[in-house]
Amino acid sequence: MYSKTIMIGNLTRDIDLKYLPSGAAVAKSSIATSYKDGSQKEEVCFLEFAIFGRIGEVANQYLKKGSKVLLEGRLILEQWTAQDGSTRSRHSLRVDEMKMLDSKNSDSTPPGHQYQT
Numbered sequence: 001m002y003s004k005t006i007m008i009g010n011l012t013r014d015i016d017l018k019y020l021p022s023g024a025a026v027a028k029s030s031i032a033t034s035y036k037d038g039s040q041k042e043e044v045c046f047l048e049f050a051i052f053g054r055i056g057e058v059a060n061q062y063l064k065k066g067s068k069v070l071l072e073g074r075l076i077l078e079q080w081t082a083q084d085g086s087t088r089s090r091h092s093l094r095v096d097e098m099k100m101l102d103s104k105n106s107d108s109t110p111p112g113h114q115y116q117t
Helices: 054-062
Strands: 006-010 016-019 025-036 041-054 068-081 089-101 114-116
Touching: 006 041, 006 089, 016 054, 025 054, 041 054, 041 068
Parallel strands: 041 089
Antiparallel strands: 006 025, 006 068, 016 025, 025 041, 068 089, 089 114
């Protein structure tokens, strides 16, 4: 089976960059995307995501809350047991490709620059 998801939207918070014991970077945040259906009612979708390796470090350097970005990857089902004993789950996006869409960047990276794993 193969899963591919493409999301275009804005970051809802700054990137949280951490390093695994192996030394690999992992950047986490969430993206909000919206669309209007036939009745012109706007629907918003929020999705957590994780970017591994050098792309994650680049995301942390150039992306901030509100940055417009295209993320491409696969959906992952995360499951855990909460403190009250209940089972929780959510889908998140494991990012393989990232493209910055802002027309203006605070640093020297050109808009539309694309990064892949």
